Amino acid sequence: MKKVTGHQVVEQRFADALQRGNMHHAWLLHGIKGIGKYTLAENLAARLLCESHSACGSCHACLMLAAGSHPDVYQIGLLEKKRDISIDQVRELLGFLALSGSESERRVVILDDADRLNNQAANALLKGLEEPSPGSLLLIVCADVEKLPATIRSRCMLQHCAPLNPADVRTVLKTEFAESLGADNVLLDLAVEFADGCPGAVSCLHERSIIDALQSLAKLVADMASSDIGKLENWCRTNVATVPHGLIVRVLLQPLYPLLQSPKPDSFAATQVLHKAVHGCLRWPGEVQRQSLRPAASLLACLLELRSALRSPVQQR
Ligand SMILES: [Zn+2]
Incomplete structure (x- = not known):
């Protein structure tokens, strides 16, 4: 049992x-x-x-x-x-x-x-x-x-019956997704956060293809400023229909938190631009639903805005 x-x-x-x-x-x-x-x-x-x-x-x-x-x-x-x-x-x-x-x-x-x-x-x-x-x-x-x-x-x-606390969510996900998640702790952390007390919310992680997609996205955004636009576009087209949009955004923004929490000095304008791009990403899942945007194209637009914000000379320093 x-x-x-x-x-x-x-x-x-x-x-x-x-x-x-x-x-x-x-x-x-x-x-x-x-x-x-x-x-x-x-x-x-x-x-x-x-x-x-x-x-x-x-x-x-x-x-x-x-x-x-x-x-x-x-x-x-x-x-x-x-x-x-x-x-x-x-x-x-x-x-x-x-x-x-x-x-x-x-x-x-x-x-x-x-x-x-x-x-x-x-x-x-x-x-x-x-x-x-x-x-x-x-x-x-x-x-x-x-x-x-x-x-x-x-x-x-x-x-x-209350939603689970993060430690319990982690226990459930670790057991249930042992096969697909393997030892990927970064993805496990994101899944715990995304599940928000409800392990069933990430049941898609049973599918190896979804894990692979998220991992390849994580690789692409790890070095967003110099990432290849063709590869970003390809990722959007291939995966936007199957991977939960909220999870895409989590993976997307994960590497940016340090930058947002401690912006570089003398970079007020650049930080503003970055914030705007990040907000665009956060709003994206809701806007796809409300305004029936084309998901792949609108996601790519968000990614490109993020990429260009990260390419500003201040962020590159
Ligand atoms: Zn018994």
């Missing part, structure tokens, strides 16, 4: 409820997408069913869970190519909860993407929440809790 990182508060609260024997029958785990709420829900299910209530990973129940074959766990979510979760899916869920457990007297359902329940499905779920079956636990996972009817929310125990 995947390890949970960064949700100790929730795990502790669950463990306490388990120990005190006052487990609420429906937990609503909500928080932004990409922070590991589903993995957390799986872990909570494991805590409930584990023989030592610790998600030990080695008892019979934990082994069955890891193999996805525990008969007392049921998982539903948005099906591929479907727009919403249907009433039939919810009926199956409720039918499962009404059965008695086969391995233990507990049954757990993990309902993912709950903000995608359609109206009928939400109404059916509401009925189930009003009359919970003894021994059942419903773990509802959703990103946008406001999209759930208030009647559902009020019958659940709301548990907010």
Whole structure:
């Protein structure tokens, strides 16, 4: 089973409820997408069913869970190519909860993407929440809790899941992207910064081609003042459609921070020009969206402005 990182508060609260024997029958785990709420829900299910209530990973129940074959766990979510979760899916869920457990007297359902329940499905779920079956636990996972009817929310125990701190994001990225990121600490730093608490935001880094693109951009901008315009143009054309724009900007500006933080003396005008170019880069992702600019051409324009700012005689000294 995947390890949970960064949700100790929730795990502790669950463990306490388990120990005190006052487990609420429906937990609503909500928080932004990409922070590991589903993995957390799986872990909570494991805590409930584990023989030592610790998600030990080695008892019979934990082994069955890891193999996805525990008969007392049921998982539903948005099906591929479907727009919403249907009433039939919810009926199956409720039918499962009404059965008695086969391995233990507990049954757990993990309902993912709950903000995608359609109206009928939400109404059916509401009925189930009003009359919970003894021994059942419903773990509802959703990103946008406001999209759930208030009647559902009020019958659940709301548990907010916070974005991860940078150290935890680093741990997750290091493990999940070990293959693609390798030992590239510079890129890892940038990814941690860009993820901003949400490892899922950089899931594109699973693709080796994206890492390669970012690394080649980093090389190009390391010596921006003398970089080859043809190569810059080529990079933009090849990669602007696949690499997240925010990440491009991070890589682009990384080598400039020392220069911006301690500008050279007597270079007020040159520093102004550089600041203007940097602001252009920072605004670029938003402007591409708002003004539907052509991304490759507009990125190249930003790069050239940056390049010319860095080529000023003052910056070159
Ligand atoms: Zn166990």
